[in-house]
Amino acid sequence: MDTRDLIANDLFAKHCGIELVAVSKGAATAKMDIRPHHLNGVGIVQGGVLYTLADLALAAASNSHGITAVSLTSVITYFKAESSGTLYAEAKELSLHRRVATYQVDITNQQNEPVAVFQGTVYRKA
Amino acid sequence: MDTRDLIANDLFAKHCGIELVAVSKGAATAKMDIRPHHLNGVGIVQGGVLYTLADLALAAASNSHGITAVSLTSVITYFKAESSGTLYAEAKELSLHRRVATYQVDITNQQNEPVAVFQGTVYRKA
Amino acid sequence: MDTRDLIANDLFAKHCGIELVAVSKGAATAKMDIRPHHLNGVGIVQGGVLYTLADLALAAASNSHGITAVSLTSVITYFKAESSGTLYAEAKELSLHRRVATYQVDITNQQNEPVAVFQGTVYRKA
Amino acid sequence: MDTRDLIANDLFAKHCGIELVAVSKGAATAKMDIRPHHLNGVGIVQGGVLYTLADLALAAASNSHGITAVSLTSVITYFKAESSGTLYAEAKELSLHRRVATYQVDITNQQNEPVAVFQGTVYRKA
Numbered sequence: 001m002d003t004r005d006l007i008a009n010d011l012f013a014k015h016c017g018i019e020l021v022a023v024s025k026g027a028a029t030a031k032m033d034i035r036p037h038h039l040n041g042v043g044i045v046q047g048g049v050l051y052t053l054a055d056l057a058l059a060a061a062s063n064s065h066g067i068t069a070v071s072l073t074s075v076i077t078y079f080k081a082e083s084s085g086t087l088y089a090e091a092k093e094l095s096l097h098r099r100v101a102t103y104q105v106d107i108t109n110q111q112n113e114p115v116a117v118f119q120g121t122v123y124r125k126a
Numbered sequence: 127m128d129t130r131d132l133i134a135n136d137l138f139a140k141h142c143g144i145e146l147v148a149v150s151k152g153a154a155t156a157k158m159d160i161r162p163h164h165l166n167g168v169g170i171v172q173g174g175v176l177y178t179l180a181d182l183a184l185a186a187a188s189n190s191h192g193i194t195a196v197s198l199t200s201v202i203t204y205f206k207a208e209s210s211g212t213l214y215a216e217a218k219e220l221s222l223h224r225r226v227a228t229y230q231v232d233i234t235n236q237q238n239e240p241v242a243v244f245q246g247t248v249y250r251k252a
Numbered sequence: 253m254d255t256r257d258l259i260a261n262d263l264f265a266k267h268c269g270i271e272l273v274a275v276s277k278g279a280a281t282a283k284m285d286i287r288p289h290h291l292n293g294v295g296i297v298q299g300g301v302l303y304t305l306a307d308l309a310l311a312a313a314s315n316s317h318g319i320t321a322v323s324l325t326s327v328i329t330y331f332k333a334e335s336s337g338t339l340y341a342e343a344k345e346l347s348l349h350r351r352v353a354t355y356q357v358d359i360t361n362q363q364n365e366p367v368a369v370f371q372g373t374v375y376r377k378a
Numbered sequence: 379m380d381t382r383d384l385i386a387n388d389l390f391a392k393h394c395g396i397e398l399v400a401v402s403k404g405a406a407t408a409k410m411d412i413r414p415h416h417l418n419g420v421g422i423v424q425g426g427v428l429y430t431l432a433d434l435a436l437a438a439a440s441n442s443h444g445i446t447a448v449s450l451t452s453v454i455t456y457f458k459a460e461s462s463g464t465l466y467a468e469a470k471e472l473s474l475h476r477r478v479a480t481y482q483v484d485i486t487n488q489q490n491e492p493v494a495v496f497q498g499t500v501y502r503k504a
Contacts, residue, residue, distance in 0.1 A: 013174075
């Protein structure tokens with residue numbers, strides 16, 4: 001499947017209001033406008049929202065080589081709480097092997113300040 | 127704020143259809159019925175959904191001591207793809223210090239099979 | 253290669269004074285007596301020592317099925333500082349697939365108190 | 379304690395042949411010549427060696443602000459197996475808060491190829 005179609009068919013990303021901005025071999029950018037339903041019980045963007053935004057960028061970048069890639073494990077570290085504006089997730093490839101690849105995703109806000117960093121390792125199917 | 131109120135006010139968890147089942151000192155269980163809007167482009171539950179489910183259990187468990195706890199970093203490792211049924215996330219405390227605590231969250235399906243494992247470390251505010 | 257031989261040939265583990273105590277399908281235990289050269293600049297066991305102890309238990313457990321397994325990624329979370337006595341690392345299998353497997357390793361002290369927790373994902377070669 | 383003294387007193391780093399090359403506010407570089415006792419049972423540098431090298435760079439960078447910093451959790455992802463030559467670990471600060479800070483450490487070989495990436499979060503004592 002084409003990467004853009006794969007992402008367009010991601011119903012949860014759609015449910016969250018996340019969109020793919022750009023994709024190229026091993027890289028991708030996603031964005032999301034913060035809305036009230038993204039907030040947690042203390043009024044800041046829920047960790048799962050940041051994770052999902054980064055995960056979509058990871059999915060686009062890791063599937064960009066024409067081989068289906070599925071997540072094995074991912075880690076996210078939070079730097080800054082946000083409650084409004086637009087968030088961006090930019091994925092880049094750290095390592096690409098035949099069966100395994102690793103990506104870093106930087107999550108930033110509208111002022112280009114770091115909000116969180118995400119790192120994910122995927123398995124590439126035959 | 128009471129832990130149950132904190133979780134009840136989590137608009138993103140509500141948006142995802144996640145509910146808190148149980149909470150006690152250092153432990154919590156959340157559940158979610160898989161619905162079409164939880165699926166990704168290849169028809170399985172999106173990683174961000176599993177993460178959000180686990181994160182809610184973490185939030186409940188880590189805030190159960192009456193001190194506000196915020197996530198520093200979390201890691202999730204996927205074992206099994208799911209596309210229907212109910213998912214459960216059960217958080218338990220691995221370590222509790224004055225300022226920092228760590229939790230493990232086991233994500234399982236209706237057959238009690240492991241779907242993913244999540245580990246999160248939080249910072250406890252004064 | 254037999255798992256015990258693989259571990260016996262691990263020169264760095266030997267250099268660190270780590271020994272394999274037990275190994276079975278998907279599980280292993282390693283131990284190490286804390287000695288002055290294991291300490292860091294503030295007089296507690298260096299993080300790299302705890303990591304290496306856990307990594308040896310992971311290597312033994314993940315290679316116990318007769319298929320060569322190499323580490324993809326591992327995470328360690330520290331709970332308690334130690335400066336003397338014996339440390340134990342006990343690895344158990346969380347998930348086993350054809351190409352990928354995940355292990356948890358609990359690191360404890362002589363009083364069986366949790367010192368750190370380690371989680372590692374490996375790639376299994378043909 | 380001065381950062382250089384702290385690192386000079388790290389007996390395990392010394393035992394491993396790791397040395398601090400440079401340190402500045404929020405950054406540090408460590409290096410190590412690969413020797414036979416750094417290898418594992420299949421003849422490549424043991425994961426614990428790479429972890430310890432990165433951890434020393436993290437310790438130097440995170441203690442560079444004059445406040446004692448201790449590791450909470452760290453993750454390492456392996457890209458390439460090495461068995462000879464010199465390895466470098468370069469730590470940079472991703473985030474610095476009053477109590478918590480996060481660092482990324484890039485591990486490279488003599489040809490400046492990526493060998494592994496390490497990310498660590500520390501707690502800063504009063």
